[in-house]
Every structure is written in structure tokens, then in C-alpha cells.
Amino acid sequence: MNQHSGATSDQKSAIEPTKDRNGVDQVVLRNPRGASARISLHGGQVLSWRTDRGEELLFTSSKAIFKPPQAVRGGIPIFFPQFGNQGSVQKHGFARNKIWVIDSDPPPLNHHPSDSLGKACVDLLLKPSEEDLKIWPHSFEFRLRVSLATDGNLTMISRIRNINCKPFSFSIAYNTYFSISDISEVRIEGLETLDYLDNLCQKERFTEQGDALTFESEVDRVYLSSSNMIAIFDHERKRTLMIRKEGLPDVVVWNPWEKKSKSMADFGDEDYKQMLCVDGAAIEKPITLKPGEEWTGRLELSVVPSS
Known part of the structure; x- marks a missing residue:
């Protein structure tokens, strides 16, 4: 894998191929501010996203x-072609368990207002x-672009194309594990009055009754037809995590709390206090693609200081 295979950069932004301790290929993106x-490449999974001050988000x-x-267990696993359990496909699909390849010649993306140089x-x-x-039994091409902007925003753009001779339907979720100070100190805004x-x-x-979603026990919900902007306020860290999404109408909110944490082999007993999953997703109404059709979904994550 070399610097130019499917990766683009200017002088100031860096793309570094590397491997983890088990020899799995990884790519590190850096912006000019650090x-x-x-x-x-295992799962096409973002494992780390740090601010220019080195804070892990x-x-x-x-x-x-x-x-x-x-x-x-962590970062941003991608659930595709299904969410949950259905038929013979493993829970939450197989995309997160597969080895992806660097796409050396991706077709151009439609220009987007937040796309800029750097x-x-x-x-x-x-x-x-x-x-x-x-x-x-469906042939597809799943293209994923992960980009880190000069302002530190992380964007994931998925393009899924049907190269079958018959239609197929799928569900998808960006299963984003956010790092938080304390689950009892955070709130989510943007889900008010929605059905879940x-x-x-x-x-x-x-139907969600509260002005904001706060946490005092296990939560595992799919909020339907949400707006394209969700905010997670972390009072203790004085920061707000912003989720902007397109093509992803639903939002999954998950925290396993104490009892379930103890039943998961790859999850620490106390880990639930420092994490919150908030996923941009398309679940309630699966996406159907005709032969040759392509779907695009976009997730942009940013962090802003707050009081």
C-alpha cells in the first residue's frame, strides 16, 4: 500500500499506512493542526479520532x-447489510468483520458544500x-471514503452500488462509540418528539417525551426519521459532539448499563460509564437498489466547546 493508492493529500495533510500488533493494515490520517x-482495513472501521490537542473522541x-x-468493540464499526438479527446473515451484517481494500481509483464524488481542499x-x-x-446472494460494491478536514471534522461517505441483475434491500448503521466523561452527565438533543x-x-x-435524552439505565432505541443534526452535550468536558447526516434517517442510541456490561466478554464492567453509542442509520425502511443503482450516505462528526 503506498501513499498514492486511493489516498489523496496536500503537503500539509498526511496519510500514513501502518499495521496493528496483529499485522492488520491501517491508515492514519493527520491534518496540519495535529x-x-x-x-x-479490518471492517473499514475508524478506531480513533483525536483533536489537535490529542483528546480521543x-x-x-x-x-x-x-x-x-x-x-x-469501539470506534465506528459499520453494520451492513442488516441491523440486528435476520435470516442467515450474522447479527449486524458482515461488513465489520471483513478485510477491505484500498480503492486505488474511486469514481468521483458529487461535490458537497462542506468539501474543501486540505x-x-x-x-x-x-x-x-x-x-x-x-x-x-447479492453482488455489490461498497465504497467508503473517510476524510479528516483542516478543522478536525471527521466525514464518512458510503456509496453502495447494486451490480446484481435483480434489486436488493439493505439496512446500514455507523455504530459510533463516543468517548464521554460520565454517562449520567451527558444529554442528547435533536430527538425530541420523535417516535422510537x-x-x-x-x-x-x-414517542420521545423529554426535551433532551438523559441516562439512568440501559437504553437501546432506534429513533425514526430524525433531523439531520444531533448534538451530544458533555457538561463535564465542556464540549458538544455534533452529528450531521444525510441519507441516514434513523438514529440508534445505545448504552448497555451495568448488568449487560457484565455479560459481554469484550466489554469492561465499568466501561458503560465512559461511552455512548449514537449511530446515523437507515433501519426502519431498508434501502432498495435496482440493478446499477447507487445509494450515498454521509456522516460528519465535529466537536465544539460548550459550557
Whole structure:
């Protein structure tokens, strides 16, 4: 893998190929101010996103396992082609367990207002193996661009193309583990008055009553048809994590709390206090692609100081 294979940069933004301790290929993006993002080719998973002051914004479990094929518990695993359990496809799909490749010649993206020069970015590609096609018999190309802007914002753009001769449908979620000071000190705004499916109550449908979402027990919900902006206020760290999304109508909110934490082998007993998953997703209404059609979903994460 070389500097120019599917990675673009200017003089000031750097793209560094590297490997983890198990020999898994990774790419580190750095911007001129010193912010960074680390992406593993195992799962196309962002494992780290740091500010220019070196603060880590993503959570990784204290008991995370970094050995394929298991996805790492933390960072941003990608759930595709399904969310949850369905049929013969493994829970949350197979994309997060596969080795992706650097996309050396990605087709151009439509220009976007927040796209500017000075981004360090890498393009990854996933195509189904023979094994995948036995489980989920649909040919696709999943292109993922991860970019780090000069302002430190992290953007993930997914493009999924149907190269089948028949339509297929899929669900997708960017399962983002945010690092927080304390779960009882944070609140989410942007989900007010929305309907949600509660996975702790057999996916029963409820309506959010609060002005902001706060946490005092296990939460596992899919909020439906949300606005394109969600904010996580972390009072203790005096910062707000902003999620902007396009093509991803739903938002998953998850914290396992005490009891469930103890039942997960790759999750520390106390880890739930320092993490919160808030995912941009398309779950309630799966996306259907006709032959040759392409879907694009975009997630942009930023952090701003707050009181």
C-alpha cells in the first residue's frame, strides 16, 4: 500500500499506512493542526479520532479484542447489510468483520458544500466474497471514503452500488462509540418528539417525551426519521459532539448499563460509564437498489466547546 493508492493529500495533510500488533493494515490520517484519525482495513472501521490537542473522541472497550474476524468493540464499526438479527446473515451484517481494500481509483464524488481542499482522506472498497454470496446472494460494491478536514471534522461517505441483475434491500448503521466523561452527565438533543422503537420492549413503538435524552439505565432505541443534526452535550468536558447526516434517517442510541456490561466478554464492567453509542442509520425502511443503482450516505462528526 503506498501513499498514492486511493489516498489523496496536500503537503500539509498526511496519510500514513501502518499495521496493528496483529499485522492488520491501517491508515492514519493527520491534518496540519495535529488532529488525527486511524482507520483499520479490518471492517473499514475508524478506531480513533483525536483533536489537535490529542483528546480521543471515540471510545474503545478496555477489553476490546483486536484479532480478526471479530470486530473491535469501539470506534465506528459499520453494520451492513442488516441491523440486528435476520435470516442467515450474522447479527449486524458482515461488513465489520471483513478485510477491505484500498480503492486505488474511486469514481468521483458529487461535490458537497462542506468539501474543501486540505482534507486527508482514504478510499476503501468492499466486494462480496464467494462465502458472502452464499449467505447474502447479492453482488455489490461498497465504497467508503473517510476524510479528516483542516478543522478536525471527521466525514464518512458510503456509496453502495447494486451490480446484481435483480434489486436488493439493505439496512446500514455507523455504530459510533463516543468517548464521554460520565454517562449520567451527558444529554442528547435533536430527538425530541420523535417516535422510537425500543429494543428492550420487543421493538414496541413509543414517542420521545423529554426535551433532551438523559441516562439512568440501559437504553437501546432506534429513533425514526430524525433531523439531520444531533448534538451530544458533555457538561463535564465542556464540549458538544455534533452529528450531521444525510441519507441516514434513523438514529440508534445505545448504552448497555451495568448488568449487560457484565455479560459481554469484550466489554469492561465499568466501561458503560465512559461511552455512548449514537449511530446515523437507515433501519426502519431498508434501502432498495435496482440493478446499477447507487445509494450515498454521509456522516460528519465535529466537536465544539460548550459550557
